[in-house]
């Protein structure tokens with residue numbers, strides 16, 4: 001065998017697997033295969049001036065490369081079982097929290113020291129939310145910020161690079177079961193190993209589906225979250241963000257009894273585009289460094305949709321909606337809340353005259369031509385509900401960017417060890433459909449690494 005352990009994907013799941021393996025079993029020969037580039041070479045060409053829109057690079061630097069989809073993220077490590085994945089269903093609630101705390105301690109040792117941890121424990125905001133038909137979910141969140149998150153990744157890479165074989169720009173095309181292990185192949189060669197950890201994240205979802213099909217590993221459809229990103233003056237949400245940084249708030253709509261929730265809150269942040277398999281959607285970032293902060297706060301409002309019979313392709317549904325917005329806006333569409341309420345398209349002039357300066361250069365348009373009525377009605381209801389706990393949310397000038405879609409991978413059948421029915425083949429992180437966050441994906445990496453360290 002070329003290696004004891006091969007890890008496919010260098011996102012948080014893959015990185016923490018490698019980290020823990022090196023820590024517990026430095027004698028093992030470990031390789032990481034990554035479709036994208038090493039951290040220092042990851043640069044998205046969009047600069048907002050010369051290049052304003054996605055140019056479809058061979059490897060998307062936002063989603064792929066060392067650090068995975070999380071590399072330029074806001075670095076919010078949420079320590080909770082309430083959201084971010086269902087890892088606890090496999091490994092138990094206490095274990096999941098213990099591992100998320102362990103990951104947090106590694107982040108602190110590697111550059112994150114001094115980053116604040118926020119918590120919902122004991123906050124009076126819970127009551128305020130409840131009084132206004134809103135539910136605040138429980139969590140502690142360590143906010144590294146995009147800049148410190150990068151430093152932590154840099155340090156982890158420096159720690160690993162001399163003892164782990166990293167193969168960048170090496171997309172694995174197939175995975176075969178061989179006697180006593182596995183063979184992975186890319187266009188140029190093949191490598192064998194005794195045990196294999198697959199951690200290909202969201203960008204590897206189509207590949208993951210093909211592997212499940214080839215190896216007959218059962219997988220079931222997951223949900224898709226569809227909505228918009230809201231951008232408003234930071235001061236409107238400051239009482240929430242100063243205390244909690246990120247608040248996950250759920251609202252049950254009166255009209256359809258759907259749950260709408262806030263997601264990925266970025267105080268003083270910027271709105272960014274995201275490219276998933278050629279589809280441009282919207283997301284958000286924020287920075288710890290004061291000089292990079294803006295006057296705005298952004299967050300997503302999402303509605304979950306899960307299709308099962310006869311139509312099963314929840315992601316396909318989300319993709320179609322995102323494609324429609326790309327078709328109408330050439331990318332992301334932006335609309336003032338006041339224009340949406342009045343049933344008219346936003347234009348450059350009204351946006352420029354508004355009180356909220358957009359942090360993303362998007363096409364002014366009409367989101368009601370893109371989002372299904374049920375989803376849009378839910379979002380509008382939620383904005384009015386949020387206006388009661390954060391007056392000003394429903395101002396005319398509040399900006400809505402669309403569409404934001406959170407795709408989830410098929411949920412792959414793995415056991416309590418996150419192992420498939422093939423001994424020594426583990427599927428972890430967002431690629432497994434079990435996790436959807438930095439802390440859960442990282443914790444799943446530590447978990448399988450410990451198991452391999454004990455059993456190999």
Ligand SMILES: Cc1cc2nc3c(=O)[nH]c(=O)nc-3n(C[C@H](O)[C@H](O)[C@H](O)COP(=O)(O)OP(=O)(O)OC[C@H]3O[C@@H](n4cnc5c(N)ncnc54)[C@H](O)[C@@H]3O)c2cc1C
Pocket residue numbers: 008009010011012013014033034035036062063064065066067068069070071072073074075076077078084170171172173199200201202203204207264274283284428429430431435436437438439441442
């Ligand atoms: C803009 C943005 C902001 C985010 N902000 C946050 C946040 O603040 N907090 C939070 O909890 N979560 C956040 N997330 C989500 C978080 O980044 C993911 O949940 C997390 O990165 C999942 O980790 P992972 O290792 O499972 O997968 P990924 O990070 O997606 O890594 C998978 C890696 O596998 C590689 N790969 C895929 N297929 C192959 C193949 N065939 N061969 C070789 N390599 C392959 C990919 O290139 C990628 O680098 C954000 C995501 C984005 C895009």
